[in-house]
Amino acid sequence: MELTYIKAINSALHEEMQRDENVFVMGEDVGELGGAFKATEGLLEAFGEERVIDTPISEALIIGAGIGAAVLGMRPVLEMQFADFISCAFDQIVNSAATLRYRHGGRAQCPIVVRAPSGAGIHGALFHSQNPEAWFTRVPGLKVVAPATAYDAKGLLKSAIRDNNPVIYFEHKRLYRSVKENLPEGDFTVPIGVAELRKEGADLSVITYGGTLAPALDAAKIVEKEDRLSVEVLDLRTLLPLDREAILATARKTGKVLIVHEDRLTGGIGGEVAAIICEHAFEYLDAPVRRLAALDTHTAFSPPLEEVILPNTNKIVDAIRNLAAY
Numbered sequence: 001m002e003l004t005y006i007k008a009i010n011s012a013l014h015e016e017m018q019r020d021e022n023v024f025v026m027g028e029d030v031g032e033l034g035g036a037f038k039a040t041e042g043l044l045e046a047f048g049e050e051r052v053i054d055t056p057i058s059e060a061l062i063i064g065a066g067i068g069a070a071v072l073g074m075r076p077v078l079e080m081q082f083a084d085f086i087s088c089a090f091d092q093i094v095n096s097a098a099t100l101r102y103r104h105g106g107r108a109q110c111p112i113v114v115r116a117p118s119g120a121g122i123h124g125a126l127f128h129s130q131n132p133e134a135w136f137t138r139v140p141g142l143k144v145v146a147p148a149t150a151y152d153a154k155g156l157l158k159s160a161i162r163d164n165n166p167v168i169y170f171e172h173k174r175l176y177r178s179v180k181e182n183l184p185e186g187d188f189t190v191p192i193g194v195a196e197l198r199k200e201g202a203d204l205s206v207i208t209y210g211g212t213l214a215p216a217l218d219a220a221k222i223v224e225k226e227d228r229l230s231v232e233v234l235d236l237r238t239l240l241p242l243d244r245e246a247i248l249a250t251a252r253k254t255g256k257v258l259i260v261h262e263d264r265l266t267g268g269i270g271g272e273v274a275a276i277i278c279e280h281a282f283e284y285l286d287a288p289v290r291r292l293a294a295l296d297t298h299t300a301f302s303p304p305l306e307e308v309i310l311p312n313t314n315k316i317v318d319a320i321r322n323l324a325a326y
Contacts, residue, residue: 001182001183001185002180002181002182002183003150003154003180003181003183004150004176004177004179004180005147005149005150005153005171005172005175005176005177005178005179005180006037006038006039006176006177007150008150008151008153008154008157008181008183009039009115009153009154009157009171010038010039010040010041010042010043011154011183012153012154012155012157012158012161013025013039013040013043013077013157014042014043014046015158015187016077016157016158016161016162017043017046017047017051018046019187020075020161021051022073022074022075023051023074023075023076023077023161024047024050024051024052024053024069024074024075024076024077025040025043025051025052025053025076025077025078025079026053026055026062026065026066026076026077026078026079027040027053027054027055027062027078027079027080027081027115028054028055028056028057028062028079028081029054029081030043030052030053030054030079031043031044031049031052031053031054032044032054035079036081036082036117037117037173037176039079039115039117039171040052040079058088059080059085059086059088059089060088060089060091060092062078062079062080062089063078063089063092063093063096063097063112063114064089064092064096066078066112066114067092067096067097067100067110067112070097070109070110070111070112070166071100071108071109071110075111075112075113075161075162076112076113077112077113077115077161078112078113078114078115079115080114080115080116080117081117082116082117082118082124082127082128083116083117083118083119083130083131083132083170084118084127084128084129084130084132085127086114086116086132086168087132087135089114090135093114093136093139093142093166093168094136094139094142097110097112097141097142097166098139098140098141098142098166099141100141101141101165102140102141109164109165110164110165110166111161111163111164111165111166112166112167113157113160113161113163113166113167113169114166114167114168114169115157115169115171116132116168116169116170116171117171117172117173118130118131118132118133118170118171118172118173118210119131119172119173119174119175119210119211119262120174120211120262120294120299120306120309120310121174121211121306121310122173122174123301123303123306124173124299124301125299125300125301126298126299126301129299129306130299131170131210131211131261131262131263131264131294132263133146133168133170133210133239133263133269134263134267134268134269136168136240137239137240137269137272139240141165141166142165142166142167142168142240143160143163143165143166143167143168143192143193143238143240143241144167144168144170144238144239144240145160145167145168145169145170145192145237145238145239146170146172146209146210146236146237146238146239147169147171147190147210147237148172148175148179148209148210148211148213148214148235148237149179149181149213150179150180150181150183151181151183151190152190152196152237153171153175154183154188154190155188155189155190156169156189156190156192156237156238157169158187158188158189158190159189159190159191159192160192162189163192167192170210172210172211172262174211175210175211175214179214190237192238192241193238193241193242193243194237194238194243194246195234195235195236195237195238195243195246195247196234196235196237197232197233197234197235197246197250198213198217198233198234198235199217199220199231199232199233200232201220201229201230201231201232201233201254202230202232202253202254203229203230203231203254203256203324204229204230204231204232204254204256204257204258204320204323204324205231205232205233205234205250205251205253205254205256205257205258206219206220206231206232206233206234206257206258206259206260206316206320207234207236207247207250207257207258207259207260207273208233208234208235208236208259208260208261209235209236209237209239209261210261210262211262212260212261212262212311212316213233213235215260215311215312215313215316216233216260216316217233218313218316219231219313219314219316219317219320220233220320222313222317223317223320223321223324227321227324229320229321229324231320232250232253232254234246234247234250236269236273239269242269242272242273242276244276244280247273247276247277248276248277248280248281251277251281251284251285251289252281252284255284255285255286255287256285256286256287256323256324256326257274257277257285257289257290258289258290258291258292258316258319258320258323259273259274259289259290259291259292260291260292260293260311260316260319261293261311262293262294262310262311263293263294264293264294264295264296264297265291265293265294265295265296266296268291268293270291270293271291274289274291277289286326287323287326288326290319290322290323292311292315292316292319293311294309294310294311295308295309297309
């Protein structure tokens with residue numbers, strides 16, 4: 001069955017709510033409206049207002065109430081209407097949810113999923129374009145995922161809902177209706193913490209995730225055709241915990257690594273990936289590890305300015321060629 005990225009998310013929510021009566025959805029406009037992007041469309045009609053709960057515009061309330069429900073045995077899926085506003089609930093996530101299991105010596109758990117529509121390229125400007133994943137990838141007790149395909153969007157969400165730890169689930173808004181895929185019938189999940197090799201290659205590795213996977217694959221095809229370069233593309237899928245084995249395997253195989261993400265360069269997860277490679281695979285490298293990311297500035301509303309700020313296929317092609325020539 002062919003589903004778009006957003007329909008894959010919707011399908012996962014339907015299936016998990018049908019499978020487990022403790023799963024419920026809470027957030028701004030998730031009920032009658034079906035979500036700002038229609039990710040929760042049809043859930044209110046299928047499961048009723050006790051399991052599909054519209055909230056006030058208060059991210060701290062949404063996460064705080066979800067933590068309380070999770071402690072009492074529920075499995076809440078909590079929607080941030082835009083990932084940018086997850087900062088309003090930062091304290092609840094990093095100081096309450098992430099530490100809860102540790103504080104109780106493992107005798108309590110906090111199985112919440114925080115759905116966070118993130119990413120730029122939709123002309124959303126300052127407050128509707130951010131990629132705040134790196135804020136959370138240094139917090140013990142959290143898991144952070146960022147699917148790039150419809151299959152992973154469904155499979156990772158189902159895994160996140162079943163996980164007994166708090167999971168931040170970053171879904172890229174630009175992918176909602178631009179990505180579609182034939183998905184298998186029946187129940188399936190994608191394991192958290194396992195990267196996926198999207199393209200094999202021998203000359204150079206591109207490590208990426210989320211919104212930059214498709215441009216990276218397009219760039220790899222271009223340089224393969226025009227420059228006869230064999231480029232390997234690794235999709236991280238999970239940002240916490242990172243799949244260190246997969247990262248090191250591709251670095252050791254090709255000896256040249258380009259890390260691409262839409263988040264800003266400074267403080268992005270690319271720096272951590274680069275450090276892992278430099279610490280544990282330095283002797284295999286034939287060139288410095290390079291990073292390509294968004295500029296260290298706020299996302300512009302102007303489409304031409306937004307294009308300048310963000311990584312894209314042409315920029316990845318140039319970066320691959322420069323690294324290959326080192």
